[in-house]
């Protein structure tokens with residue numbers, strides 16, 4: 012596993028530009044929501060002192076006033092959020108196809124190659140996402156069975172503490188399902204680009220199989236990046252208050268830089284994970300080929316020499 | 319003398335039982351007129367959630383009008399069928415609880431005798447408030463002898479009742495847990511020559527006369543019982559049941575609960591014995607509940623006056639029985655909490671403080687909650703906000719790191735949404751909606767009284783509340799009685815304030831509509847230019863000091879009039895305070911100074927909580943925008959993070975399903 016992580020570093024270095032792409036997409040699309048929101052708030056606040064008070068942290072009075080006096084606000088915000096969410100998903104489909112293409116061929120970034128692959132695999136990746144969404148829904152439905160299990164053990168009227176722990180168990184189960192589906196998506200994508208598979212349900216099935224078949228590698232790898240992400244968040248969580256409550260333009264600027272650095276590092280992790288997964292996939296599939304090949308070699312002596 | 323010491327009290331009680339003398343005495347001198355006195359035997363049939371009761375009521379006509387009939391509440395009939403007033407008004411839903419499809423509850427009078435003669439066949443159901451012919455929550459029984467002023471009557475009633483399940487609108491049963499509220503035939507209030515006995519509505523609570531209650535509750539042996547008043551004795555019966563004997567004085571209602579699964583916590587605060595009955599699975603929060611009950615007793619006694627009763631029982635409703643949570647009865651209240659509740663979400667604290675507060679406004683003062691709910695719930699919400707925000711440093715609702723919400727803000731938010739649907743004073747069932755009833759009975763009076771508290775000063779207001787408690791306990795005060803006490807203590811007639819709230823839906827909104835500050839230019843033109851020339855040629859050079867003309871315009875955008883302060887801040891740090899009576903629609907202020915005006919704020923300390931919009935209360939000429947930038951980059955960051963982690967949605971989604 013450590014090899015995949017190390018080699019992913021080398022691949023990532025060859026493709027620094029990719030990180031910038033992911034980062035820029037996240038920043039620009041989020042700005043689409045935040046800019047109108049900001050001007051909405053700005054107009055609401057006018058030249059009031061409430062506006063100045065915002066500098067010293069969350070102002071509950073402002074939230075109350077804004078919520079109450081801007082009834083049309085959610086009607087605008089929700090569709091805007093949906094739009095940005097869908098756009099972000101689509102852009103990531105294009106990027107991930109290009110990224111996987113580059114990584115599979117161990118290439119440095121090349122514009123025509125990256126965008127070419129990105130465009131040609133877009134629909135297939137979208138279908139993978141939809142099939143995976145179906146898989147996720149099925150798994151989520153399975154979590155209802157946890158309720159039946161609880162009922163089996165504790166009846167219709169479980170004690171409050173039992174309901175409480177089962178609720179957490181359900182949440183944990185759902186997170187596990189989500190993690191599994193995310194891995195399935197990743198390996199289904201890699202499989203699709205490598206084999207040029209056209210039937211996406213097969214790619215998803217392959218992804219499901221691959222993750223489980225190579226459980227001892229796929230899961231620790233994903234866990235490693237998950238833990239890195241959590242550590243990163245912990246650092247941000249403890250570092251940001253140092254500046255978050257300071258006032259003045261410089262404080263705002265530094266806070267912005269800290270936050271965006273955090274997002275940037277998340278993107279580094281994201282690209283690294285993809286590189287590691289590609290390496291792992293290549294490695295595992297090569298071994299499989301070798302095994303098959305080796306079997307063939309073994310088979311040869313069985314063939315009678317006279318033939 | 320009021321016997322308050324627990325030991326002495328117990329001694330007296332034991333003495334009373336041991337000698338089989340008359341009933342025990344809690345108060346040597348009655349605190350109340352003791353008009354409606356009940357002696358009840360009730361037997362609980364747990365498997366059918368039935369109550370079999372025999373009630374002897376001794377009722378005194380302490381008015382100066384003869385009485386020809388008696389009116390009774392049969393509250394449990396609210397849950398009898400879909401055609402009761404309660405069910406029609408609620409659609410079968412109360413505080414987000416639904417009644418089970420087979421969970422109906424009811425109460426039937428099996429027989430009734432008045433001074434020995436059977437009048438069962440003369441029972442007549444009345445619907446004094448609405449046109450709901452099937453409602454059976456009020457009945458009338460004729461008297462064959464007119465009851466003259468000063469006379470009393472003995473009424474014996476045998477009744478059968480079924481508790482709804484799960485507990486619905488405060489009362490009912492769930493598995494082994496029973497909470498009996500509004501469970502017995504209860505006489506109305508005879509006042510001003512008529513019976514005040516309303517149907518049970520979805521949005522109303524209760525009104526009753528004070529009296530003495532002796533109640534014997536028969537439940538399975540081993541069950542723990544909590545009830546209004548004091549437990550005098552437990553008699554173990556041979557049939558596997560136990561009879562819990564309770565005695566209460568100067569109370570106007572009696573509720574009880576039983577379950578084998580209660581875990582008891584006991585404590586004492588000042589002169590009050592506190593008993594907390596927790597469900598076994600929630601027992602880990604027992605100390606938290608006990609602490610909340612203790613500070614409730616402490617603050618209310620210190621701030622608002624004496625709680626004359628020797629004890630308080632706090633009941634934690636069973637899981638699946640929250641319909642019986644958050645309710646007040648004399649000396650018995652129900653709380654409500656959630657397993658795993660964070661310490662910074664003050665739900666049990668808030669509920670216990672609120673319900674204990676009712677033991678002043680609902681119990682001691684005992685106003686008519688059908689007709690003037692705000693006198694109970696509203697004053698109680700005000701005192702709750704005062705105490706919670708005081709104890710928890712202005713975060714008396716939620717205090718979870720960056721997320722802080724004061725009780726004051728909570729009530730103001732609720733008030734904003736329904737500020738102008740109704741005048742505050744209405745009969746409970748006549749508001750536009752349940753939400754309007756809620757806002758006008760709880761949060762609107764809370765912010766109205768908090769605003770008044772800021773206007774008069776906290777000390778004046780506290781003195782006034784103490785006076786109100788002292789003067790009106792056990793006397794069923796009305797809205798005007800409250801206003802008169804506050805006015806008297808404050809030394810000013812406050813009807814101008816209350817009239818705008820009680821009888822109108824006027825809202826208040828002050829705003830700084832304009833602000834400017836400009837350098838004063840010399841006068842020019844015909845007449846002035848000549849003067850100028852002369853002045854410069856004749857006089858020696860005088861160093862000119864710049865002068866600025868500054869001004870603001872403030873507007874009153876609502877109809878509600880309330881005096882307000884305006885603060886103006888100048889560049890040299892000087893602050894000027896102006897007072898505006900708010901009677902006109904607008905007012906301009908103008909200044910000529912050596913320093914520029916920076917900002918102006920109406921109501922700078924946010925004392926006027928009824929102001930519908932705080933964001934227009936100020937204007938500044940030197941606006942710094944770092945705050946909004948900070949908010950914007952934060953939103954940007956959280957949105958970017960969310961786009962990368964949509965799985966966070968699993969949390970809210972998993973809370974319910």
Ligand SMILES: [Zn+2]
Nearest residue numbers: 672676695698
């Ligand atoms: Zn209440």
